[in-house]
Amino acid sequence: MTTAVGSVFSAILDPVNRHDPYPLYTSLRRTPVLPAPDGSYVVSTFSSVAALLHDPRVSSLTDAPDLLGLPPSFLKLDPPSHDRLRRLATRPFGPPHSPHRVADMEPWLASLAAELIGEFPPSTVDLVDQFAYPLPVRVICGLLGVPLQDEPRFRAWIDEALNRVEPERQALGDLAEYLGDLVDRRIDDPGEDMLSALATDNGPDGRMTRAELVSTAVLLLIAGHETTVNLIANSCLVLLRQPLWLERLMAEPGLIVPFVEEVLRYDPPVQMLRWRTALADIPIAGTTIPQGAPITLVLAAGNRDPEQFADPDRFDPGRRPAQHLAFGDGIHYCFGAPLARLEAQLAVSALAPVLMRARLLEDPPVYRTSAVLRGPRHLRVALD
Numbered sequence: 001m002t003t004a005v006g007s008v009f010s011a012i013l014d015p016v017n018r019h020d021p022y023p024l025y026t027s028l029r030r031t032p033v034l035p036a037p038d039g040s041y042v043v044s045t046f047s048s049v050a051a052l053l054h055d056p057r058v059s060s061l062t063d064a065p066d067l068l069g070l071p072p073s074f075l076k077l078d079p080p081s082h083d084r085l086r087r088l089a090t091r092p093f094g095p096p097h098s099p100h101r102v103a104d105m106e107p108w109l110a111s112l113a114a115e116l117i118g119e120f121p122p123s124t125v126d127l128v129d130q131f132a133y134p135l136p137v138r139v140i141c142g143l144l145g146v147p148l149q150d151e152p153r154f155r156a157w158i159d160e161a162l163n164r165v166e167p168e169r170q171a172l173g174d175l176a177e178y179l180g181d182l183v184d185r186r187i188d189d190p191g192e193d194m195l196s197a198l199a200t201d202n203g204p205d206g207r208m209t210r211a212e213l214v215s216t217a218v219l220l221l222i223a224g225h226e227t228t229v230n231l232i233a234n235s236c237l238v239l240l241r242q243p244l245w246l247e248r249l250m251a252e253p254g255l256i257v258p259f260v261e262e263v264l265r266y267d268p269p270v271q272m273l274r275w276r277t278a279l280a281d282i283p284i285a286g287t288t289i290p291q292g293a294p295i296t297l298v299l300a301a302g303n304r305d306p307e308q309f310a311d312p313d314r315f316d317p318g319r320r321p322a323q324h325l326a327f328g329d330g331i332h333y334c335f336g337a338p339l340a341r342l343e344a345q346l347a348v349s350a351l352a353p354v355l356m357r358a359r360l361l362e363d364p365p366v367y368r369t370s371a372v373l374r375g376p377r378h379l380r381v382a383l384d
């Protein structure tokens, strides 16, 4: 039995199923906590995923090799080190110290979206290459103070690192070295950006060490755009496939807020969280996850759980409750969620009039290979 159900998870990881893993998630949920053949436990129902996201017996620590000797980022740490670094990173980004940072970005975000749309060629556009990717990259570069002209270099490293089933260590090491040089320049000559603020902060927790700063910069640069690309692209795909929602959005612009929230539920940019570890035996959903076992939390399967969402495969921005798992939950709840939401809302609103005259040229589109960060690699449309 373990092998048969275990093979469902293998099929989910297999890139041939990337265009539509949702029927496989339905099979997976039949065993809410699945012992996989490799000794890990795959968790797929809403209630079990949510419970484990809040469970202090589940650790995010990893024994993966360091990047050039750097400490893990706070994504991969447990309290108290996680909490200290997250507090430090929050000071220049959000409440209580910087409550307006994200909201103040709104006019700039809207102008970036308009600029990209203004550069579209007249007949055919790749909505990923020409919109969904460059927008979040410009945003995170501007926020952190990473020069946009270096994008081709870091794009190559990040592509190599993420679009494989197992991360490529050398590419991440090169990225860390590049960001280390940048951090050194910001320490000597700070600007208005977030890396400069982190490098020179004098708050109650003191400052991050240089190594912590570099790890945080790697985390923010990657997490800050690779996910939002998928959210914008997945939103476009819903609107192109279900034009009813496009018409509703054009008629009622305020619908964009619940629309983006429903895309986060229906087709989440981060499909699963891998490599958590049980610190103790954890009885859950009729199974006991043994101490030391690796755990995978399948957010995307939880988001389509019929026990939590009526008619879960239907796209419906009006559903209540709308709570989903796309940003995780608990102490690691997405740090950038307010920015990601605002960015996607503004991007999709700006793009809606263009989508009214767009036709999808390839359906399903080609997907990125990663089973974790799932989204279209290209989204080519013809403009009429």
Ligand code: HEM
Pocket (backbone or CB within 6 Å): 060, 074, 075, 076, 086, 219, 220, 223, 224, 225, 227, 228, 231, 268, 269, 270, 273, 325, 326, 327, 328, 329, 331, 332, 333, 334, 335, 336, 337, 339, 340
């Ligand atoms: C649609 C876009 C996004 C999605 C779907 C997303 C999703 C997630 C998820 C699921 C987690 C939890 C990871 C875990 O529990 O292990 C997370 C954490 C995180 N996200 Fe996001 N994210 C997005 C955008 C962003 C942006 C724009 C930033 C930065 C500005 C960001 C920075 C982070 C950081 C730093 C963490 C680690 C938080 C912690 O460990 O305390 N994310 N994100």
